[in-house]
Amino acid sequence: MGAVLPEGVTPAGTRGRILKAGLELFAESGFAGASIRQIAGIVGINSATLYAHYPSKGHVLAALVRIGHEEMLARLTEAAAATRDDSAGRQLAALVRAHVLLHTDYPLLAVVTNSELHALAPELARTSLELREQCRRMLADVLELGVRTGEFSLDDPMLAVTAIGGLGVQVAQWFGPALHRTREQVADQYAQFALRMAGAHR
Template identity: 60%
Template sequence: MDVPVWKPRRVAAVPVELPEDVAPAGTRGAILRASLALFAESGYSAVSIRRIAGEVGITSASLYAHYRSKDQILAELVLIGHRELHARLTNALASAEPAAVAQLSALVREHVLLHTDFPLLAVVTNSELHALPEELAAPALELRSTCSRLLLDTLERGVSDGVFRIENLQLGAIAIGGMALQVAQWFGPDEPFTPDEVADNYVRYALRIVGADEGALR
């Protein structure tokens, strides 16, 4: 079976969405949504301020009244993505049972669902973060580090409790986090899977990566 890959034409089929109560209203929000679609389709470096302004229906000078630079637009999108991830992961841990299997399952599930719910935001957040200058990237990188620590702490707890058998915690965390990141590259309304189906399967994959008992996979 062919593995689906990200293609620019998917942008037309995937809703340009941001988390509720996060995106600013009015022109500022319209700029963010237009930029999100353009960055996902063409890549950050290929998109000009004039092109973003044209998509919104304003002049470049008007756009600069809302954002001082293209970097600031990207920085806000990247920070929105990382804030949403952090909120989902912390809420998932708080709601799950304290056992390591339940905690890991909750983390993986929410990580995957973020990428099915907001695939364009996830693509831009993960693929364009490197384009930001250090001072603009710092807030998102701090949140990313915190999220990574949540996963590592859960894996360490599972090993300590004897329910996970994993030789290298860092590599295990990279494998688990990396497979969720790829969901945004192919998931869309034309796929034959629901978000819950994808999340449930990825939870099982993650539990296999850490060597959880077969009973935990049912």
């Protein structure tokens, strides 16, 4: 299945396998629709054993959401760093490409990260919400830069941030081999869409 998690960030051993099983089930049935016993069943452990690794079902989701947001921030940060001295257009393209590729590479994680955040207790969600805001800020900065330099033309930059930021989210829901497009092709297309939305010239 597509239940893939970023290496490095993801814990090893049983903890990691619990996360992967949770990812699979939360993506398919939602947080409320997936049960601790189903998760344990996939991992091959008793449901009570799960509590030796995570203090509650909510903490499993929190860990996933956290990983998803951290990976997003990492990729966007990297993209920004790589284009720090480029034009606003190049910076925007890099951000959108990175965002889209995140969603083609970890589609289930993106789905869970985006649509199950509300199921999280406020305290468990806080960290992730902050990461999310940082990402948003990065996109907003680039758009504002472009507007300032005259490279972009936007009537309502804030709406543009939301619209462009929302592009990647959809990708996670349908990207797959049946699409007959590579991740790069999709990323390039969406980068073009973003540039056009920003009214970029040159």
